[in-house]
Amino acid sequence: MAGIYIHIPFCKQACHYCDFHFSTSLKKKDELVSALVKELQLRKDEFINIEVQTIYFGGGTPSLLTNDELVFLINTVYENYKVNENPEITLEANPDDLSKTRILELSKSPVNRLSIGIQSFFESDLKLMNRAHNAEEAKECLSVATQYFDNISIDLIYGIQGASNAQWLQNIEIALRYNVPHISSYALTVEPKTALAAFVKKGVIDDVNDEQAHEQFHLLKDKLEASGFVHYELSNFGKEGYFSKNNSAYWQGKPYIGIGPSAHSFNGKQRGWNVRNNTKYINEIAKNILPIEIETLTTTDRYNEYIMTGLRTIWGVSLDKVEKDFGKTYKDYLKEQAETFINQHLLYIDNKHIRVTKKGQFLSDGIASELFKLNLT
């Protein structure tokens, strides 16, 4: 079981908070798509005898590709890899690209899951973040998309400066009206070198408020759980049967190939990063060179990654798996380190799995780093 991630590095405009890799010039789109096709062909031997269960178009803004381009890429996957008979094929899409005609067109393509970057239904939030869509487009695209797609995820951002808890609750309530089966929600963070960081530094915008983000996280969790969603990962809520297969595989340490500039890959032992530059990527691929840097993970790296992802999920960290994959020393170390957090009611052990309590959930990344092993053994 494996996944293919395809990075589409173009956006109409730069959202103020974003530090992903993208270009706002679409001049090289054709060349880039050809390079993506070629990279898929060049790497086909990495998945010999491994079945591809998920294909994920992320970005950037994959909905900037035409349907023909998307189908061309999907067909290339089918021609070069062994694909499950019912794969999850996700397209990240922005509301301003999802006209009724486009949604209809997509519903007839192999894409069977939409992940829509709504972020907020409020004009003030969308302007602050410099999103390319407005509140009306966010609502309109959802009312049409839900008629043609059953498997839809939306992204929402909390902890936005100036957005009260009451406004955040309204955001969640509006989202719930559309009956989407999956919601991903993230706290707004001020990443270095973004426009948001510059505004905060100049005092034009306040810094994000961790306390407000923490409150809004709990408002979200309570509201969505009461509406039948399972909080299966720190930032992800899904109805039964609608958890993201792509992300779940990633959290469970399954292999994936990342195609396109800045895309990451993982084969169980090594992690790879493609070059974060569209021109360099296109030029290298044209010479049949994979523009990838590879790092072999040590046992400690793999243990730390498992702790980080495991604690964020409903499945927690399995003590048996830690012992089997990394050795008894790691299991003993983990139990010893977890003790303090168990006493503080931030972690608990249930059926040989360490999980975060409700109180510890928002802090899970910080707790995980305390359970990391630092020495290279």
Ligand code: SF4
């Ligand atoms: S659309 Fe997505 S990838 Fe593009 S700038 Fe905005 S947040 Fe970043």
